[in-house]
Amino acid sequence: MTVSFLGALDHTVVSTSLATISGELGALQLMSWVVVGYTLASTVLLPVLGKLGDVLGARRIFLVSLVIFLAASLACGFATDIAWLIAARVLQGMSSAGLQLMSQTIIARVTTQRERPRYMAIIGAAFPIAILVGPVLGGAITDYWGWQWVFWINIPVGAAAFAFALVAVPRLEPGPAPRSFDIAGAAVFTTALVALVLAASWAADQSGGATALTALAVSAAGFIAFFLIERRAPEPIIPLHFFANRTIAAGTALSAIIGVGLFSITAYLPTYFQMAYRTTATVSGLVPIATVFGMLASNLLTGWLASRTGRYRIFPIVGTILGAAGLLVMALLPAGLPLWAPMMVMAGVGMGTGAFMSLIVAVVQGAAPASQTGTITATINLVRQVGSTVATAVIGGVVGSGVAALLPAGLDASTLTPRQVHGASAAVQASVAEIYGTVFTPIFIALAAAYALGIVAAVLLPHGRLSDEPAPAIRTPSETLPA
Template identity: 55%
Template sequence: MTTLPPMRLRLMLASLLTVAFLGALDHTVVATSLATIAGELGALPQMGLVVVSYTLASTVATPVVGRLGDLMDPRRVYLVGVVVFVAASLACGFAQSMGTLVAARTVQGIGAAGIQLTAQTLVAAVAAPRLRPRYLSIVGAAFPIAIVVGPVLGGIITDTLGWRWVFWINVPLGAAALLAAAVAVPRLRPSARGRLDLLGAAAFAAAAVPLVLAVSWVGEDGGASPRVAAAAAFAAAGSVAFLASQARAAQPLLPPRFLRDRTLACCLVLSASIGVGLLSVVSYIPTYVQMVFQTTVTVSGLVPIATVLGMLAASLTTGWLAGRSGRYRAVTAAGPVAAAVGLLGVAYVPVGAPLWVPMALMALVGVGAGAYMNLVVAVVQSSVHPAETGAATSAVNLVRQLGVSVTAAVVGTAVGSGAAAALPAGVDAGGLTPDALRALAPAARAGVADAYASAFSPVFLCLALVFVLATAAAALMPAGRLPDEERGRGEAPAPLGGDPPEPPTTGVRP
């Protein structure tokens, strides 16, 4: 572990937060501009590829980047990730065809994985375990802020400067953050020795790519279809190959031993619950509010904003508290309980209730998930040998990201089909917009509200069950406290396969 002067540490955290915000922002800011982009490039049917290519590349790159952070200087991995992200953003803005834009977005997704994941690894390299929750909550604030700011910022930029500036805005901000990181982030020695598991990386790509494609096609096809079935079969075969490769690799991307460690396994379940139970449904909340409570599009955005603000406030608070006491088990248990209670409440909110009721309940869900969102990363980093910090950090992020990708498609299909089947006679599901809803007769509007409420209610109940399972995982987590100092070799578990890791060598190079 490297100790930095306070000023240099603050500069480093500012750089990590800025670049992490840019990476998270590109998940949300582009959504508002999709129709404009597809229209100008004349490729409306391929519009979804702008999002899918970014998500796919980021997912596939996550475990690879995590292991590279162990086998190389994480500072170098981070700086390369920033350069790749900024260069790809520049290329996205200059794209003259959908094929060029999708290719640039793929590279941009790889860079995003590098900067977001390595930012967390760098925190582990410069901060004692007791301080990591506080610093991780600061860097992790980028994601909830991006959820709120992204759609609005994307619309403003597209309407005033044009959609290309949605990507070009990353260039000056990324360059400034790159300069700050070059000055503030210390040079670090690799914490592990060996070669990157290229076979495992290929097998993981063979599993992740068809999996993400399958869940995206489920929403397009409205359920099972030949291409969904084929992609699912390829994903299953790739998963088997990946698991087999990890059992034999000397430096596996995701060591199987992680699943046999009770603390790590519980943290993985907790992290996945955030992706499955909350992040997957946040983008559908405005539709729920518009159709059930029959508000305007602008007003419907207040509920997800309340959710995200609750998440942000809880993350910063628990990060500060855990940094003072080192205790984390009570928070990881209380968080999913609060989220489950909130979702159960939303599932049973009557149609005629005032809007502040679902807003308060979803804020409670955000508080519950935010309470342990970044804390589990700090717990995992402190539970493994320093030579496995990058791999463990990538595992926590990967299960959350896969949970969002898979569950979001399932939720969209369930809500779409459920609401369409329950709509009153004479109401066309294809042309039902908030404006069209307000033009209907009062009886028809009430029927639409009931239809969407009946479609969303079982979804909220199922997601509440996810947080109940997360509560059970938190209860099974061994009691402990984050230590004041990094553990030594004698206290750290050895990875599966090959020799035990070398003693920690992370430090400032002379």
């Protein structure tokens, strides 16, 4: 719980200190890479770390990741230029992936299928809590202690977590040593994924069309090569035969839909409400807060219910229906309603998503061999993060180009701010509100369609109950030989 919260918080706490950091280090044009570098590193290493956890043992990767995370946090605070900070953030992102992934892997290895949803829900609560407290905490630390302490605050908490881990985390048996590590697959996959994320990021920039297309072509070629490599690799980092299992295939699709359908839109909700509903920045944050509260409550409740009853299939079915209906209602809501109306709707979307956000990880882990728990956990986290990253960039591009095309003469989309709009005439305010409503309506419809596909995936989950049997121990080949 401690390190999961650290990893999730470090992703959100930096956001409110970025302006101060970039100003003091004199590199406003590279500010976004402080976040992008962290996110990219934490995404691309997931399959590699998942495989290493299965081979070397989850405890070992967990402890090494924690040490690197603390060293990187220390380095971030001592950064004297933006290049140093970005490099340290990349290292921090890499180790954060190991912490998040190995936390889930260790929980899967020491619990039964029946117990797992409850514990996964508690671990999974770190992300919504970090969304709620991260920006406020980051702002307070920056104002009163200095931006360096945004990173240094990790040191005492991480040191305590390391001491706990040495005592509490069991020495789980690793899987049998592989005949060979899939170096080619790991290298090609990392290249393809980096190119995809860069293409999505550059696509949001109107001047980056050519580079985005080039990166997209590199990514497509890389994923084709990766598919061919994995089919022949004796020890693939992402075993493609996993997806012949209906539980794994449906669960992976549901995980991707969470990233595409909800995580991608959350960052744009405040802007939408400031422009379409003419609220202040502070008030506009109430809608994402309501969404996250719904997600947090539902995540904990369904985890407890699934562990208590052993039933799991009903939760993703109801959750995806609730998410699809809520986003469709958001598309139909006329701008200008009292803010409690969209708050209730988005809280419903959050509740629907939380109903299967952590549960689906536990279910998919139970469908894979115990010797490949880390690999399957990495895969299901990977599709969620990639879906969120790509969809976020696409939505940003749609909003930017759509608003620019519809704005009346005299308003520049590149310099348009909520304060500027709120200070304009009532006619201009109404026009901008209508434009944002027009641009966001098809976005909400597309996200509702993504959740509708999730309903299909949820229905395809096999019937069954979570087992009370403990996870089988992984034995090395020498242990299976007769005495």
